[in-house]
Amino acid sequence: MAIVAALTLAIATAFTAPPLAASLVGDYQTLLASRYAPPVAVPEGGFGWEIAGARFTLGRGTVALMEPTSLGEVTGFHFEGAGRFEAEVADAVELRQLRRFAEDEEMQAVRLEISEMLVRTADPATLGLDRLGEPAGPYSVHAGAREQHADWRKYGLVDVDARIAAAARIAGDRYVRVAMKTEEHGWLVFTYDELRPEEIELTRFAKGSNESWLALDRPDERDDRGRPTSPWSDELLEPIGFEVAVDVTRPGKGRTRGVGAVNPVQGAFETVGRYRCEHNGAGAVLLALSPFAQVERVWRVGGDGAQGSELEFVRYHVSGDDSSLPNDLYDDDLTVALDVPCLTGEEIALGFTYEMELDNYASLLSWYPTPRDMGFEEPHTMQVAITHRKDYQAKGMGELVSSVETDGGVVSTWRTKAPVDAAAFTIARLPHEKSYEYEGLPTVVMFGTRSGSMSAEKIEGFSADIINAINYFQQLFGSPIASDTVQVTFIASGHGQAGEGLIQVSDSIAQAITGRAVAGVREAFLAHEVAHEWWGHQLSWASYRDQWLSEGFAEYSAMLFVAASLEGGDRIFRDILESYTDELTGSLGSAFGAFSRPGVALINKRARERMGPIGHGFRARTAEAPTAYSSMAYNKGAMVLHMLRVVLRTISKSDELFFTVLRDFVATHRGQAVSTEDFQAVLSEHAPSDWSWFFDQWVYGTEIPTFSYDWRTEKLGGGWKLVLDVEMRDVPDGWRVPVPVRADFGGGESGELLVMVDSPRKTFELGLPARPKEVVFNPDFAVLAKMK
Template sequence: MFKNIFTLIFILLLIVTASAQDNNLPDGQEVYRQLKNLELYPNQVAQVQNLTLKKNVATFNFLEGKIYFLQPVLGKTTGLVFIGEGIFQFTPPTEIERYQLKKFTDSEILNARFSELYLRFTDSTFEELTSKLQFVAGEVEGKAKDINSDSRKRALKVLGKNLNTRALEDLLFAGEIEEGSLATGFFYADIKARDERRLFYIFDPKNIEEVALYRDNPKLADTEFDMVCSFHKESDYKEGNPEEKDEINPMHYKMEIELETNGKMRATCELTFIPLVDGIRVIPFWMDYRVEIEKKSEQDPSQVILIAEKGEHGFIAVFPYPLKANQEEKLLVSDSAEILDRNYFGMFFIESTVAWFPRYGFNLRSTYDLTFKTPKDYKFISVGEKIKEWTEGRYLYTHWKHDFPSKMASFNLGYFDIYQEKKEGLPEVIVYWNDDFHRKLALVYESGANMKKRVAADVLNSLNFFQNSFGKYPLDHLFATEIPYSHGQAFTGLLHLSWLTFQAEEKFEEESFRAHEVAHQWWGHMVGWNTYHDQWLSEGFAEYSGAWFAQNTLKDNKKFFGELKSWRGNIVGGHTKRGSDGTKAGPLWLGSRLNSSRSFDYYTLVYEKGAFVLHMLRNMLMDFKTFSDDKFSAMLKDFVTTYYGKNASTSDFQKIVEKHFGEDMDWFFKQWVYGIEIPKYVYSYSTQKAADKYEVTLKVRQENVSPDFKMQVPVVVVYKQEGYSVFRVWVDKPEVEVKLPPVPMEVKEIVFNPFESVLAEVEEGK
């Protein structure tokens, strides 16, 4: 196995304008050196008693103790250490976040006593405190020095945050600083609580959700820390919260990449980007956490420099001059990394499929021009359209252009066989799989026949189904490649499919899995998700799309409703093997935060509950006389058309839903997306003959939900003779009694909530 160590050698080429030669600008590398080596300042020590500092929804009460400030940099003090007695108070502004706080701390309001406090800031904290303090010159005690050193290391190790580079962003900012701008300064607190658990409080105007609270976990926990709460600053809930916090737009990547069979990658990357803010000099990029940057012994202050620490999740580029908004810039980066590894059978797998090149943000879209140099004995596939292919010596060169703006770019390499499937009017599907691997595996494990054809057929047929249901696919091809993992992953025009789906066929499960990844061409790529709160618009939609395709292609309602029943069981009761608590873990809107030390519920709620939400909308729009999905498809096509090439939020999708339902659907989203309640319906009914008709009286008791919880539930009246009728009834209070419209024949039975139409438990009462 190759070592998972990345070595990056960054060479930066920049056309430096006249402003770059401004000698009055601070040297970014020197300022960072000062920040990195900051010590406590003996001339700024203060004894404190009953001092209060408020930072948005957090309050720090310094009851008694001593404050040691850090040395100033560029005339600004950016941190302090406190030793003594204090109380940290924290009150989340929303019901969802109060629920989360209680899940982790057993209280909706946090009052934590602390004995040590480490603060870093570039906002007005220093001025707020010094107006109430009297400094004395004194010796800095050893414990305070240790806190200063340990806290900086802890921020990087536990949270992956380099506080010095974050401070550098603000200290070097040369634009206008206005109230509400991104450059008003950040605030970070490392709090040692009396129970020895550490809390981390962050207020950062550059984050979409400016306020966050973390808590570290015991050494044996599955995660090092939990994000307990994350939300917008107080004023946003009154005035609206702008989601756009990006400072640059990464327009285009031009890369040359060389891959070797020993796992080594060497690459040059020219990034063309447009600054969106005047005056920035520091741009953060992220890459795989194993990245190590080799620094030159001498760096020219007139050129861009890169800064990163070992273990950091990325690096920063420091420009020698302030960037101007809307003025195109180019950045050239050369790197090398050990990015490929192999399994026992010699199949390659990519250590990081999405972070092998410098990234700004996660959801921003770029175009790509990629030239790969690979050993010619291996087949190679990339995102984009292959423009040219040639060989030189033992290497294969391929040139790819990807003009569809995409969030990610990836590739695959291996001893692949190729199978192509083409039907008139549809994109070409090209499958890459390792036939030799599966022939060897068939000696030990069960193997299906013609698996390459089955995979290709499902990819092609699901493409056709989704084009009819969601709208046109934008490319003329779709690559499906085998990877030695148990999961799948989708890129624009390129699928990574698990080796398991090439090995054996398990009806419904494999069709659904393959179609799930195909569906990401619409849900995730054509229509992206805005923040982690909206990931269900990608994963939940793809999960349901896969099951819907399997239902349609196999004509197997029993399997389809069995899948829904399985999802319901996981959502209501959790999933022990996954470590899932189900719905009580929180609303599906919490996205990735649903995985924590308390439970692992991202899959159960984002995938399965997200899919169930879409299923409920489908059934609410369905014509039960014809079982037509035309209205449902029209809604999803409208969603794709409206947000094509954009990132949509949950509220964006709600607007589309309301347009097609013709009514306010706030109640639906509050219950199913932002809520955790799952109803239980206990129903009974009676029938009586009236003239030549039969009357049905239905009684329903609604349990386990709030009194105002409501849902429209289908009811099937099955006749003793052949046939049935379907009605819809509103259950909108704890107990309802409904008289159904008279029916023409004697009733055999009532089926309440057929077709798993509502995510609910159902019991027939007496």
């Protein structure tokens, strides 16, 4: 009793608690109903508010106030009439994104006329909603508002009602979401979320094709250029560790999948998550969980591990709105009301039971409840006890601490040896496993099923690629792999992913062992996942804006491995560069090649020009190019590294400087979440210069130059003069590009020079020792460009 009293006193003095609300579920159901009062006229003289530099003004028209919550709070209204939205954009990179998406190169700020508006808020005082008067019934369902919310949940997995219900229980929380109908751009959505690392976002919302036009820190958290400075981590909770018990003995309902003819299983999970509170007075927490998980219970876990009080939670069943969707689709947010608000620094433990169908694996992060905005930079421990049938075997991360036979099957318990960025596991029916040990390398375990078209031969057939890639990267990056064992498991999926010491690769790649695949495809795919043990785990990324440091670096590392290890590797390397260049410049020249991803190349020039840059991560995608993120982070990211390598090699006459930069990047920041600025700083140490122009153009910009050139030679004393005329188009003024020029003298003799193209037309006069037979500007796709 004394402990409870002391805790209550601490809470009362540590923060101002929000008023005691009714049940989370009760308020949520009220909000979900989308009931509004009859519309009334906007007050004479208009009505408006400002938040984080964004200004909203309502002139003439009508407003319909939303039905109040149990605390009497009005959390929204619908407006029709003449309104205006204005916002300044100090961040030059974000302003360029806004101009691209809005297709207005002259835009200096957001200034839009509004004819309809739906406003939702957890902070009615900031908006001054009391100036609109008290709502008066009768309340009735507003069809337009209800449709907007349904679309947000279906197409964006955004449950505004759950977020507002949570905010009523979180001290100091502010949340505003404003949907605005504009004549120029259709529906735009402005969101201010106090609990997001970047609080401000402007989205163009269309069914199935959302575009993130702006993302900004609040003004007091921006640097002097207007750029965001907030670390990418959840504002409510920090993960500490998870203990998961999952039973996969029951069959699932889905069809057989993959080359291994995998039958899905129904996973029954009981998970205890331990978290550290990051927000004083949080009476609710926002978690992320796979949208295919059906949550049954949430409870508080006591200090002794005993089950405490049951906790309320809400999670919207998205499939209930649309029979065309999978029946088990939920919103990916899980909102939980705490029985006692938590204090900053306090550790809490929550228990969860849920079910979801699995193929033969659980992918990184999504299968256990993590803080909503947690990325790959918040390490946590993991213990998972997997109960499987006796004809199955399981592989988790870390070490196998026990394997116990029971009447219901086998319980395999895996525990990480140290905190990890993300956890995963794989199971296999009729399993095959083989281990490989070589001095100086971690033990490599190949693991998969022998069902379907999979076989022991195929599972083992990839071992040489994995072992050679590990050996190559350890030498190249000057750093041993972090795990003493690397488990490579085959999953019924079209993709691969790498956890720390557990690599999951698509079993479709097993077809390559039969010789039907083009040389280099299999090796590059596997090497990419191996490279993530460095780019992704030894170094994780600071925010979504820096994810290319994982994917682009892993992609280029895989290309280097292919070039170094395969017969004809240099030709394959060149083929990959050509394929990526064609994709990014809109050429169909490589559309049917082995390394082609032609989705971006097939869209028209206007649509390509709307795509965002590498430095916007997933926000690079557009309605016309939903796969733009992979084109930017993977393919263009690899091309950026290649261009940097070419410049450094031409300057220093070898590749050693480039690889020294990579090695020092790993050594300097091992175990850290890194940013593009961190990489630029390491580069500047080894190649002293201001490299801002390079990253501004290629990482934060989207332009790709078009080059044409002509050349001639003139006798010059005892040698020759090369006169090179270059034209550069499709880039803004001030662009500069170092481009290699190769002179072929015949007889196997050639030389390379580097020229700086920094104007639309430029003539270079270069001295040569002999008359060249051929001159090639930008040889071997050294610079990402369209050549005419």
